[in-house]
Amino acid sequence: MTNPTVASLVDRSNRLGRDPKNTNYAGGNTSAKGTEVDPVTGEAVELVWVKGSGGDLGTLTEGGLAVLRLDRMRALTNVYPGVEREDEMVAAFDYCLHGKGGAAPSIDTAMHGLVDAAHVDHLHPDSGIAIATAADGQALTKEIFGDRVVWVPWRRPGFQLGLDIAAIKEANPQAVGCILGGHGITAWGETSEESERNSLWIIDTAAAYIAEHSKPEPFGAPLEGYAALPGAERRAKAAAIAPTIRGLASTDKPMVGHFTDSPEVLDFLASAEHPRLAALGTSCPDHFLRTKVKPMLLDLPATASIEDTIARLKELHGPYREDYQAYYDRNAVSTGSSSEWPAIRGADPLIVLVPGVGMFSFGKDKQTARVAGEFYVNAINVMRGAEGLSTYAPIDEAEKFRIEYWALEEAKLQRMPKPKPLATRIALVTGAASGIGKAIATKLAAEGACVVIADLSLEKAQAAAAEIGGTDVAVGVQVDVSDETAVQAMVDATVLAFGGVDLVVNNAGLSLSKTLLETTVADWDLQHDVMAKGSFLVSRTAAKVLIEQGLGGDIVYISSKNSVFAGPNNIAYSAVKADQAHQVRLLAAELGEHGIKVNGVNPDGVVQGSGIFAGGWGAQRAAVYGVDESELGKFYAQRTLLKQEVLPEHCAQAVFVLCSPELSRTTGLHIPVDSGVAAAFLR
Template sequence: MSTPKVVSELLARSNKLGAEPRFTNYAGGNTSAKGVLANPATGKDTTVLWVKGSGGDLGTLKEAGLAALDLEKFKDLVNVYPGVEREDEMVALFDYCAFGKGGAAPSIDTSMHGLVEFDHVDHLHPDSIIALATSKGGKKLTAECFGEEILWVDWRRPGFQLGLDMAKIAKENPKAKGCVLGGHGLTTWGVTSKECEERSIWAITKAEEFIKAKGKADPFGKKESKYAPLDSAKRKERAAALAPYLRGIASKDVRMLGSFTDNDVVLDFLQGSKLMALAALGTSCPDHFLRTKISPMVLDTKPDAPLDEVIKRANELHAEYRKNYAAYYDRNAKKDSPAMRGADPLVILVPGVGMFTYGKDKQTARVAGEFYINAINVMRGAEALSTYAPIAESEKFRIEYWDLEEAKLKRMPKPKPLAGKIALVTGAASGLGKATAERLAAEGACVVVADRDLEGATKLATELGGKDKAIAVAMDVTSEDAIADAMAQTMLAFGGIDIVVNNAGISIAKPITETTVADWDLQLDIMARGSFLVSREAAKALKAQGMGGDIIYISSKNSVFAGSNNVAYGATKAAQSHQVRLLAVELGEFGIRVNGINPDGVVKGSGIFAGGWGANRAKQYGVEESKLGEFYAQRTILKKEVLPEHIAAAVFVILGGDLTLTTGLHIPVDGGVAAAFLR
């Protein structure tokens, strides 16, 4: 069945509005259209309401993201409406009005779209409009800005009654093009999709111009010199140093991933004398505080204060934040309210440095930051015009702990085993490292693809899903500076680290009489020294987070098996193997587990074998290089060839959640080599 023209127009309008941050925030707002279709079951024409479904994003909306409802059935819901005290019951009835099958679940705002007597309706969350909606005297300011063309509706929680109120205004005010919803956003309507879109953009632009013409020049107050931003490089350096400590703070109740920004909007807000007062008032638009909590934690230390002083103060503020959030919950919770979901901040503001935001995955953490920037813009506009006056605390609580929101959370799919974890894999652009990075990403981890081959690492990171799933970093494991820089990039990208896989390696196979000092030093530098350096930097971050973690060494069968003509390689692998035992003992008290994998004979996809080791080994054993994998397999007990994905699977076994009390272990993945059995 082809897409009806009215739906195509709706999708085009939605995508245009949703792609522009001036018009609405990510996943914020909803749009709708009404049209006539023949009902296949009856052959009769039916007026259908198409509306963006719950949880979708306008900018990327497709037809599958629309809910389709029989409009006449939907309007009949007015006859069974039990009143505002029980309006949440109406959402369950929306399903009985569905037209056809499939489609998205209708959102709470569906009533607004279905009951307003216009074929096209937009509901958006533009910063400029919410600035009016959250200003003291917002109703008067709205009238001054728009006259009778855009009217005012006092704050009301989204629901059926708000839909009835909006329908009444639209019917009784023929000159009106829409409404400003107090504390919330904008709704416009039109006879055609084009008219509705034009009215939305016109209203948003007019509000922007009104604020610019009428507003004060210093809405955030005078700039505090003690909170002047550090220069860009120092901001990044301080942010990377703070990141693991702050992630630990944000993850006391639930493990979180982080995001960081130090853009000009944030830094300007953080330097204003009104920072503390405005931050304490919190956000207002329901979309905002659902993702940011009602208010952020503000770290009130000087940007260049000694790090230990900053961490001490952060922990003090965290204890205070948790106490205040619990008090907020206790003040507002009813007997039937959902349990408190956690008292840690989702937004941490650091004057002179930037903003850290948190969420269950990277996208959620990043979007939380985008939403708080929306909130900053709203506060700027409201303070420029008047005084910022968000909705009451009790109303915020009603939204945050709404039964409908709780039901939405319960519908979320079960997270993957490594969801919320951040993994750095060295030598990850090819071979065993690549297979391991792919497996960890598939199991839900965010992955840092570290390799000297930045081009290959970047290609893999893109394949794994891009910046919200994976990043590429250039890393030469023989360079302390390169390792420190890669760790800093990891902190800034994802907020911390949970897993390190020491995989980078080479092999130079020669008799001892032909092994040069350069051969020896190179192998030890990359594998023994390199693994030590990577583990050392990772251990610093893991200890700072206080959340435990895992370090895994990809060692070798050769760490315990004395093969010929590879003294440098074997000795290096033995050094790696003992690092596992030493670090397991040292780091265990911090909940950090250290384990190893001992592969053998991984020929296909192996960077080491492709780099000349394979040809050397094949020559030594008198077989064709292309047959080397089969040759190795026949030496094993199981007679099976070992592949990179088998190594990746062993890594996941350690990390997957069933071996939580295992540390200091080496797992052979070699098809069974009796001479390499651990004793």
């Protein structure tokens, strides 16, 4: 049975963490103190349960709590070696764990264990950080909260900060919490309800004060030419420049992107003070750990052409990298020995701001990229609050560097699981709501790719995407691949969803089984429009993105053994599959100089789950071969060398292999997935 203290802690954490006004994703931590029976002694023992390292309050479960003996944790004050060696205390927490200890204790564990209160909340609300980063934050804290909230000067999270807050609470018994300079808030209470109530009171009181006392234009007057472009124009420009930006952001290592054109971002970039504020960077440790110390900012108005915008972004990238390298070198050397710090993690921007268009954020996966963007919106809100009341004054760059390259942060990164083979890759699969296409999309997502499922039916595409995962993994879009405008819209949707595209699978298709004399011009045109013309349009449109990114890529055609095998009553379908097969060779020859591989998969008779077979093709082919439609898969299997039916998953595995690192030097190849049809052997 769950301890009631733990249950109330989890409930409180979830309520606080689910509301973005209280804290950012994975930001902050909560705790509760109580007793349990020690199974060794049979006696009650005092414990502290605190959110573990890397967890998220909004989704916290009991398993995400670290559990420590309170007496042993507080005894650490007797061996604390001082602020210069406080990082050693994190390892000491392991000697305080109760039983198996639950999750790994975070750096903030000391704050929760040392503060003399049964329940403690440490949060990163925009309103609280706005006060914490105001130049006169200490005076504002007193003016806003009186003596109920105490100012704590900036100190890096750790054991000493826990001691500081504990001492402040003891010296101020009337206080319900504190503002942590440059960082966030901490509140406490003797019950879970009281702690939550005090946290919300601090957050809401700060927000109300900012709303009432802020100057009208915290970011300065509007800049002429920098206002947000109209919605459709804005997103079209974003799609046009996204491949360039992703390529720049992926210079050191491939990144997945996220696009944000929220009012907060657009208003910030339309105001006179945005260059000064962007250069100051973020302040809260959670923010700049995700966003880097500052963004790359385009210094052109919204009215600049796409060509000029792209050219200027490329010009700005080099100086941004040089500036970040200088920041690293300057601060690593200032400590006395650069060898003490982890190697630079890359000099590319994680946040790129484009006036009139919006923000592009990047990370190792979609969730990380999205959260980075959310954090920068938090930072904008913080700047607005601080500038509205005073002047935004974040912590200095030396402190930012000490946290960004903190050995404890590096250790956290090293503990992360090894990336999957297709991590950071963005896949676009046509005809992916069923059959082979859906199996391919599912396989690519399972191997780490972000996937766009394109299909003639938007409803089916979105349903298939939902089965694969949330929008951080897969999204569904509608497309008629024979329509040039629709194909462009599909590719635009892909780059806006994930930043770009790396892996394109031309799978959309249909078939009509008729003799030569029965095949009409309409039959011929329909199949050639969807598969020959459609593959051409998809490949051409996607290739523009692939080339502009400069990251290489893969295009895979799902052709057919019919591209080389002459079967009866199949003139239009087999001819168009031969067309697709030769497109593979032609594009492999043309796109190789850009590092783009083009390959094909030749299946045979994939009956199960097939939209084509379910749409009448199965009945037609069964009639041709004189078998019952329900037996068609088995019939196809018996005519092969392996005597085994081909399933959609087998085609998906072939696509994965073609796009995996193991076949990085293979292009222009067709892989048969037909259980062995000798007549279709490639010559």
